[in-house]
Amino acid sequence: MFDVANKLHEVLGNLPDSVRLVAISKFHPNEYIEAAYNEGQRVFGESHEQELAKKVETLPSDIEWHFIGHLQTNKVKYIAPYIAMIEACDSLKLMKEINKQAAKHDRVIKVLLELHLAEEATKYGLTLDACRELLEAGEWRELKNVQICGIMMMASNTDDEAQIESEFEQAANFFDEIKAKYFADDENFKERSYGMSSDYQLAIKHRSTMVRVGTTIFGPRVY
Numbered sequence: 237m238f239d240v241a242n243k244l245h246e247v248l249g250n251l252p253d254s255v256r257l258v259a260i261s262k263f264h265p266n267e268y269i270e271a272a273y274n275e276g277q278r279v280f281g282e283s284h285e286q287e288l289a290k291k292v293e294t295l296p297s298d299i300e301w302h303f304i305g306h307l308q309t310n311k312v313k314y315i316a317p318y319i320a321m322i323e324a325c326d327s328l329k330l331m332k333e334i335n336k337q338a339a340k341h342d343r344v345i346k347v348l349l350e351l352h353l354a355e356e357a358t359k360y361g362l363t364l365d366a367c368r369e370l371l372e373a374g375e376w377r378e379l380k381n382v383q384i385c386g387i388m389m390m391a392s393n394t395d396d397e398a399q400i401e402s403e404f405e406q407a408a409n410f411f412d413e414i415k416a417k418y419f420a421d422d423e424n425f426k427e428r429s430y431g432m433s434s435d436y437q438l439a440i441k442h443r444s445t446m447v448r449v450g451t452t453i454f455g456p457r458v459y
């Protein structure tokens with residue numbers, strides 16, 4: 237087995253107190269998650285609803301699960317009973333569905349606004365303008381079972397560190413912009429989720445509060 241305990245402590249050792257680790261355990265078996273859990277890690281991230289459902293059933297109930305992948309609206313109902321945070325919220329439609337399903341369970345589900353800043357042409361994530369429009373429209377204010385806690389993004393998949401840093405910086409600045417405009421009085425709006433195995437140290441330089449690290453802790457994923 238990959239040396240999860242040592243790798244976990246190596247990553248934790250690189251994080252200032254202001255940065256939380258979401259250990260990304262997708263495609264890794266329960267024993268890997270337990271190895272990290274036994275070292276005190278409690279926040280884990282998964283990106284597939286069915287895989288997550290199996291893990292939730294069999295792993296300790298005090299794990300805080302974050303959903304980090306693209307979430308189809310018809311899947312929200314499956315994770316609504318237990319999910320702590322949905323990190324990749326990229327439309328009002330999805331937010332409304334999360335609100336509806338959270339209400340059924342009398343819960344408030346935390347979400348992050350997923351931004352699209354990378355060069356890659358993925359269809360996921362809000363452009364900055366789309367995010368501004370969503371917030372300006374104001375309908376989100378009525379969604380009482382959703383709590384918007386900040387932003388999430390992925391930098392371009394490139395070796396060009398200047399490019400990566402510039403995207404993190406744009407994300408941090410955008411956070412400041414919308415914090416001031418829409419969430420100034422909301423102490424829950426405080427998270428900047430960016431930084432993965434390859435770039436989390438750069439992300440910290442640009443004020444990440446939450447890094448999502450998988451491969452460095454658990455080794456390569458077997459698909």
Ligand SMILES: *Cc1c(COP(=O)(O)O)cnc(C)c1O
Nearest residue numbers: 260304432433434448449450451
């Ligand atoms: C898989 C994944 C990660 C973790 O990536 P690593 O390179 O394994 O650290 C982080 N964020 C998202 C959204 C992911 O899908």
